Amino acid sequence: MRSDGIRRRPVKIVATILSGNSQSLVSDAIVSVRDYMDQLLLIDTGITDETVARAEAAAGEKLKVLTFPWCDDFAAARNFALNAASEFNANWALTIDTDERVNFSSLRTRDALIARLNQRDDTMAWMVAAADHSYAKERFIRVPTSLTWVGRTHEALIGASDQARELLDDVHFWETPKSAEQYRHKLERDLRILETETAKDPGDARWWYYLGQTLDGMGETERALEAYQSCARNEGWNEQLAWSSYCAAKCLTRMHRFRDAEEAAAYGLTIDAGFAELPWIAGWACYQRDALEQAVAWSNMAANMGEFAARSLRRPRVGFRFLPAWYEAPYDTLRHALRKLGEFQAADRAEKCFRRAKQLRLGGNITV
Template sequence: MPDKISIVVLAKDEQRCIARCLASITDHGFEILVVDTGSTDETTDIVAKHDNVRLVHFPWSDSFSAARNFAIESVPAGWIVFLDADEWLSEHAAEELTARLSEWSGAPNLARLVLTPTIFDVDRGIAEEGVPRVFRAESSIRYRGPVHEYPVVEGERDVRVDLARLGVEFRHDGYHPEVARDKDKLHRNLRLLDLALAADPDNPRWWYYTLRDGLPVFDRDRIVSLCDTLRDLPSDNRRTGELLSTAQLYRLALGTACQGLAALRDWRALDRYCGELDRLGSPDGTYFRLMAELSTGVLTNRDLLGAVRLRGDEKLVATSVVDPAGRHLDALIVALLERLRGESEAERYRALCEPWTDVFFDRGRARAA
């Protein structure tokens, strides 16, 4: 008899998308649990229409971890799969989930194993790997942190979990600007991150996510201060059970900071961080430096050849904070071609590329300075 698979959906005011989420996972043999944390819209009414979905209520306590851990305690055994309300599975992915988990059921390290689906953002066209969502409900794995929570093996001293790719795609659309604005995710997350920093100031995770989430509203001094703090934190953060090292989070922070500094047109500070990214072996220093030169300086064919050479190094590009698929570099090459060799040659290359949008580009076309 195959192991039971319980899919847990945390929900609060999700009337926009909860029906789509549930429709994608019903009729596939899953146990489905919706944990509502205080909806005031039609969410619970929509859930109640599904006879095969169990609805429980958990008062919101300023902690996504608390809600997730409550859900874990509500599932006695088998696989537990966390699916956000603004996510859904294709028909193929729902069938594949059962097959993949059946294959993993005999793994030797289930007590500390967490599987990571691919989270595909349909609005941005970006696939995110490494998001920990699936593990055994009877294990000692629990979540830590009020927001951007992460799993640990709970004990006298929390232990880092083992991660492995699940190989199943979850589709997601919660990062759409209108959705984020309606739910005021920015200010909610910053408030919860303040709580995390107050309780655990030496954990580099909270400094990095404060920078990442607050980037749209932070000024240059705040961006630099957060990077400096993260750089100076103790290098050994194993006591937290954190999945990434301090050095890895600092590298992510530098790439994120460059995006904010570029939006602020602070080229001097950006150039300093490009040097740090070069030192750390990141491809992003080249990208931001050349984009700054496109805005302020003189470019040569050597710059174009350097960008093309970098684009061809798929292993290095895959470490990019900006886009591991390298679409930002394609947009850069188009911009360089247009500047150095003319519009027709740029358009020929653009036709081969996927659209890219960031602080410099809108669907592959350079934004006005």
């Protein structure tokens, strides 16, 4: 009770889980968050197997099952789930999928989680990073909310400023691996949607990026390259545009077009000069075509941006990270390029930095 005598409604956290036939997955997803939740809403998008029964066994009385007829639109389903959480009087809605698991790490109790979520009154959404820190997703959303999910696939939550969207660094999540059949099904579903969206709105960079990612996953490198380049040349979120340039450079290296890969990386740096991945892959491409001095120059640039050489200058990023490029990968190129150039002492120093940077990335103690 507040000192002014006004009774506050207890904070309520509700998990929302979209689910089709997920009987082998749903229990572990629920168990990973159950003790922190007041209620769990299972959004049935077309379940015909034992998913509901297994969810009930895992969640007990906390579970409520709601029906959302599937319409090939993840944003619509997630907005339905957010509205449902509001109707169940939630203060915070957790978004989790059946193939995801959450680790609350140092937040050992529900009260500790609530204190963290309510740390600032102006936070509208808390991001949670993947366990490997490669990307983050909006997980906890303050409800009721003016924020909206958009996008039939690879949906994005819009409406929050950077200041109203914070990283909840006490919590991490991971995804269970998909079988080859499940992965192919996902890619084919996404391809169908994304080809429609890029044709309908070719000026939306994010559709091109996700089309490139989907085609990449299907092994269609040339078509993926075209999609990534279309993303990078559009207007949009600079972080995504620069990452698309990096993805285009990766495609080009697989096609052994190393000079073009260097140019794609350089183009990405004109969009966002804070990506260590871009000079790293430019240096690696130069090494592959035996342009050793260029390889050294690019790799030194990447190393100076990275977390090993410039940890105090770390630049936060929501996602889109290839962590070895921020640690040991530039030194890997350097140690080989310098040795080929006959600069053996410099190569030995690069070798030592390579080993120490890799230790740092993997969380080990750095040895001299």
